[in-house]
Amino acid sequence: MSSPDLSDFARERFSPLAFDERHVIGGDAVEALLEAAGRAPSAGNSQPWAFVVGVRGDEVHQRMARHLARSSSAWAPTASLLLANLSRQLVDDSDLEYSEFARYDLGQAVAHLSFQAHALGLAVHQFRAFDRDAMAAEFAIPHAWEVTTMAAIGVPAHAPGDLAGAGTSRERLPVAEIRWEV
Amino acid sequence: MSSPDLSDFARERFSPLAFDERHVIGGDAVEALLEAAGRAPSAGNSQPWAFVVGVRGDEVHQRMARHLARSSSAWAPTASLLLANLSRQLVDDSDLEYSEFARYDLGQAVAHLSFQAHALGLAVHQFRAFDRDAMAAEFAIPHAWEVTTMAAIGVPAHAPGDLAGAGTSRERLPVAEIRWEV
Numbered sequence: 001m002s003s004p005d006l007s008d009f010a011r012e013r014f015s016p017l018a019f020d021e022r023h024v025i026g027g028d029a030v031e032a033l034l035e036a037a038g039r040a041p042s043a044g045n046s047q048p049w050a051f052v053v054g055v056r057g058d059e060v061h062q063r064m065a066r067h068l069a070r071s072s073s074a075w076a077p078t079a080s081l082l083l084a085n086l087s088r089q090l091v092d093d094s095d096l097e098y099s100e101f102a103r104y105d106l107g108q109a110v111a112h113l114s115f116q117a118h119a120l121g122l123a124v125h126q127f128r129a130f131d132r133d134a135m136a137a138e139f140a141i142p143h144a145w146e147v148t149t150m151a152a153i154g155v156p157a158h159a160p161g162d163l164a165g166a167g168t169s170r171e172r173l174p175v176a177e178i179r180w181e182v
Numbered sequence: 183m184s185s186p187d188l189s190d191f192a193r194e195r196f197s198p199l200a201f202d203e204r205h206v207i208g209g210d211a212v213e214a215l216l217e218a219a220g221r222a223p224s225a226g227n228s229q230p231w232a233f234v235v236g237v238r239g240d241e242v243h244q245r246m247a248r249h250l251a252r253s254s255s256a257w258a259p260t261a262s263l264l265l266a267n268l269s270r271q272l273v274d275d276s277d278l279e280y281s282e283f284a285r286y287d288l289g290q291a292v293a294h295l296s297f298q299a300h301a302l303g304l305a306v307h308q309f310r311a312f313d314r315d316a317m318a319a320e321f322a323i324p325h326a327w328e329v330t331t332m333a334a335i336g337v338p339a340h341a342p343g344d345l346a347g348a349g350t351s352r353e354r355l356p357v358a359e360i361r362w363e364v
Contacts, residue, residue: 002217003210003213003217004210005211005213005214005298005301006214006217006298007214007297007301009301010218010221010294010297010298013221015223031187031357032185032187032188032189034357034360034361035184035185035188035357036188036189036192037360038354038355038357038360039192039195039354040293041195041197041308043310045351045352045354047355047360049360050361050362051361052362052364053361053362086362100310101285101289101310101331103283103285103286104285104286104288104289104331106286106289107285107286107287107288107293108289108292110290111222111289111290111293111294111297112293115189115191115192115293116188119187119189120187126223128225128282139362139364141362148286149286169227170227171227172220172221172227173220173229175213175216175217178220178231178233179216179233179235180232180234180235180266180268180321180323182242182321
């Protein structure tokens with residue numbers, strides 16, 4: 001049973017395990033997704049994020065697909081859009097931490113991108129199943145940045161409940177258990 | 183100039199620096215906010231989050247307000263709802279990391295909560311200006327969990343552009359600068 005006030009986004013969002021390979025994403029949609037991500041709040045407005053952008057069929061998409069793990073290579077390249085989500089860990093070439101909240105803020109930015117995707121009829125599946133070092137080398141990512149996660153974005157090729165068992169559980173703790181008892 | 187496809191949420195969201203003290207938040211809204219947070223995706227569905235919940239006027243809200251820094255104590259207690267946002271760092275009492283993505287996933291959960299807040303006509307201002315150790319002690323938060331951020335939630339008492347200069351800049355990098363050059 002879910003809260004009567006819950007938004008459509010919270011009700012409907014899921015991480016697809018298969019994407020519609022006929023769907024082609026347009027430049028306007030890519031622009032809107034990145035702009036939504038970039039408008040996320042961050043500690044001191046530090047904006048500790050950047051995105052490698054590959055559209056299915058282009059060279060960047062192919063270069064990213066080479067460094068996926070076996071598990072994600074089965075489905076992620078079918079997405080219209082692949083992103084490598086970078087968080088800024090260090091101040092340029094120094095050993096100084098750029099922001100204590102770099103990963104927290106990147107998570108927020110990708111969540112904001114996910115709302116925007118939903119508004120465009122698209123869905124997002126984030127994952128860690130890729131070779132982080134190889135991906136960083138492929139795109140000459142400097143030491144100050146981390147390829148924290150990736151995201152596959154497109155039109156789902158299945159309903160939320162389908163392909164059950166193909167991924168991790170979608171069950172959530174009840175609200176009473178995430179509300180800290182005081 | 184913003185993308186024509188950008189959602190209302192991405193266009194309108196901001197972090198208020200003053201809240202309407204006449205607004206009282208209902209239990210249904212609190213439930214919807216926490217449920218939206220809990221439905222966020224997380225690495226392996228690890229759900230590394232929990233929330234201390236204080237409604238203005240109740241005892242928890244008062245106990246939280248005591249540990250705010252001077253900067254946030256000027257405005258955060260005027261919010262209808264105060265949250266302490268906890269990320270799970272360790273597996274119970276061991277030294278094992280619970281999830282590499284604990285803070286990343288908490289950031290996502292708070293972003294999902296922010297989207298739900300917008301759907302309810304509310305706005306969220308996250309902050310780090312509080313005494314982390316004192317807050318953890320106040321609510322007997324065990325070592326395995328971190329009070330990563332706080333959030334003040336309510337009806338804004340000003341428009342986005344007002345109170346300029348009172349906080350950090352709201353300017354964002356253009357999309358071309360967060361898109362990694364390849």
